[in-house]
Amino acid sequence: MFADTPCAIDTLVPICATLDDVLPILAVLVGFQALVLRRPLANPRRILLGFGMVLLGLAFFMQGLETALFPLGRLMAVQLTAPEFVGAAGGGAVAGAPDWRAYGWVYLFAFAIGFATTIAEPSLIAVAIKANRASAGTIGTTGLRVAVALGVGVGITLGAFRIVTGTPLHWYIITGYVFVLLQTAFAPKPIIALAYDSGGVTTSTVTVPLVAALGLGLSSSIPDRNPLLDGFGLIAFASLFPIMSVLGYAQLTALVARGRREQDRTGN
Amino acid sequence: MIRRSRSLAAQVAGALLQSLRDLAPIVVVIAVFQLLVLREPIADLASLLIGIGMVVLGLTLFVQGLNLGLFPLGEGMAWGLAHQGSLFWLLAFAFGLGFGTTVAEPALIAVADEAAAVAADGGMIATGAAAQEAYALGLRLTVAAAVGVALLVGVLRILRGWPIQYLIIGGYAGVVLMTALAPAEIVGIAYDSGGVTTSTITVPLVTALGVGLATSIEGRNPLVDGFGLIAFASLTPMIFVMVYGMLI
Numbered sequence: 001m002f003a004d005t006p007c008a009i010d011t012l013v014p015i016c017a018t019l020d021d022v023l024p025i026l027a028v029l030v031g032f033q034a035l036v037l038r039r040p041l042a043n044p045r046r047i048l049l050g051f052g053m054v055l056l057g058l059a060f061f062m063q064g065l066e067t068a069l070f071p072l073g074r075l076m077a078v079q080l081t082a083p084e085f086v087g088a089a090g091g092g093a094v095a096g097a098p099d100w101r102a103y104g105w106v107y108l109f110a111f112a113i114g115f116a117t118t119i120a121e122p123s124l125i126a127v128a129i130k131a132n133r134a135s136a137g138t139i140g141t142t143g144l145r146v147a148v149a150l151g152v153g154v155g156i157t158l159g160a161f162r163i164v165t166g167t168p169l170h171w172y173i174i175t176g177y178v179f180v181l182l183q184t185a186f187a188p189k190p191i192i193a194l195a196y197d198s199g200g201v202t203t204s205t206v207t208v209p210l211v212a213a214l215g216l217g218l219s220s221s222i223p224d225r226n227p228l229l230d231g232f233g234l235i236a237f238a239s240l241f242p243i244m245s246v247l248g249y250a251q252l253t254a255l256v257a258r259g260r261r262e263q264d265r266t267g268n
Numbered sequence: 269m270i271r272r273s274r275s276l277a278a279q280v281a282g283a284l285l286q287s288l289r290d291l292a293p294i295v296v297v298i299a300v301f302q303l304l305v306l307r308e309p310i311a312d313l314a315s316l317l318i319g320i321g322m323v324v325l326g327l328t329l330f331v332q333g334l335n336l337g338l339f340p341l342g343e344g345m346a347w348g349l350a351h352q353g354s355l356f357w358l359l360a361f362a363f364g365l366g367f368g369t370t371v372a373e374p375a376l377i378a379v380a381d382e383a384a385a386v387a388a389d390g391g392m393i394a395t396g397a398a399a400q401e402a403y404a405l406g407l408r409l410t411v412a413a414a415v416g417v418a419l420l421v422g423v424l425r426i427l428r429g430w431p432i433q434y435l436i437i438g439g440y441a442g443v444v445l446m447t448a449l450a451p452a453e454i455v456g457i458a459y460d461s462g463g464v465t466t467s468t469i470t471v472p473l474v475t476a477l478g479v480g481l482a483t484s485i486e487g488r489n490p491l492v493d494g495f496g497l498i499a500f501a502s503l504t505p506m507i508f509v510m511v512y513g514m515l516i
Contacts, residue, residue, distance in 0.1 A: 024371060025369045025470070028369075029365075031364075032357075032364070036361070039348060042344055043340065047337045047341050048337070049336055050332075050335070050341075051333065051338065053336065054334060054469065055333075056329055057325075057331075057333055059326065060325050061322070061326030062326070063319075064324075065323055067315055067319035068317075068320050069294060069295075069316075069319065072316070076298065076301055076302065085306075109297075109301055113294075116293035122330050122468050123467075125327075125331060126334055126471055126475060127475055129331075130475045130476065133479075134479050134490035134494055135491045177440055190489070191491075193492065194491065194495045196495075196499035197475075197499050199502070200466050200499055201498060
């Protein structure tokens with residue numbers, strides 16, 4: 001019943017791999033529709049077509065990333081973190097205890113790749129479309145996605161800094177959650193649920209493979225780092241910081257709006 | 269679909285252009301670092317271009333499919349269940365959807381197998397294929413049940429209109445408490461399992477379900493009450509997996 005791969009040829013046909021993921025979802029949806037709701041779907045053909053497009057789209061998307069961008073991104077993460085490259089850029093600080101300042105290009109790459117992969121993340125696009133409609137257009141899809149992407153970029157950069165310096169993960173995470181709690185107390189209430197959600201959607205199909213490669217490259221090129229543990233750490237950062245950036249974006253928007261209102265009042 | 273006057277070709281071109289724009293940052297970052305920082309040529313330009321073309325096409329199909337299929341489906345079921353008026357079936361659906369979308373998730377299967385190997389190395393379970401398989405299956409069922417419970421509680425929250433922050437704060441307090449109590453080997457796996465549960469197909473469905481429910485129920489706001497299901501689904505697996513680690 002819980003066979004790992006019902007599809008025998010999923011390495012050849014990417015859609016097969018997506019199908020594995022989808023069959024149980026389909027079973028729940030069809031089961032409830034037929035047994036509990038006992039009502040035909042409003043537009044079964046259109047929905048089926050849409051479902052098919054989502055599956056086919058994801059299959060193409062993943063296959064394209066695997067042929068073009070992931071190998072290059074992974075190779076790049078390894079090259080940027082290699083002691084020879086870091087040594088050349090930082091003036092000879094290698095082996096033993098590395099100087100964290102020598103890793104400038106790594107931080108820049110961490111920020112850029114975190115930001116760029118989040119902008120292309122399909123689940124975030126879905127959530128942004130929904131948020132735009134649920135807020136009747138007040139929340140812009142691009143604004144939300146950029147806010148989340150900035151959060152992921154900053155988070156991954158800080159995560160890379162942590163791996164280089166070797167400071168303990170839980171201090172960063174606990175400080176982060178305390179910060180989120182403080183922001184929650186002061187942020188506009190309507191945004192809170194959406195902000196928490198955006199922490200969960202960022203670590204998905206595009207971001208994880210590239211970020212994990214960066215963590216792995218960093219932690220295996222620096223002595224005394226555990227590749228397994230430190231790779232996990234980056235993902236934790238990537239889910240924490242978008243909550244802060246989205247809450248911050250909402251606070252900023254509210255502040256600007258209030259400032260404008262006050263200006264209008266005094267101006268007239 | 270909205271403006272039928274626009275020709276199909278223009279619509280398709282517009283959608284493709286949007287996907288190209290979404291992908292542009294990755295291409296720019298990789299190109300800049302490859303050519304300017306690492307100063308190396310791009311080895312296989314042809315396969316790079318083909319790959320980018322596939323990604324653009326895939327993303328376009330995905331976004332169009334969301335609007336045609338997944339969003340109406342999630343909303344339709346939310347509406348149907350809300351108007352049927354049976355709390356039991358609504359909660360059963362929420363649990364079933366969470367459990368069903370998670371149990372076969374490929375990323376979770378990979379993490380569970382890895383975790384079983386770690387557990388066998390650390391002497392937590394007997395070494396051997398049978399014991400490891402049982403452990404991995406147990407872990408997968410635990411995470412799936414955790415996501416099921418998360419959606420169940422999340423749907424109950426939408427119905428009752430509870431503020432999300434108290435539930436989330438309570439959840440994080442639970443994570444911190446369990447981190448102190450659970451065996452050290454399981455903590456990393458537990459944190460990781462929170463991130464792998466929300467796949468690209470689950471997120472749109474679950475979001476549409478939440479927003480659909482909040483829209484169907486009087487006195488609920490789709491923005492304030494409709495979101496938050498994903499947040500719960502990434503939180504509960506951490507607690508459940510640490511409990512699993514303590515019991516085994």
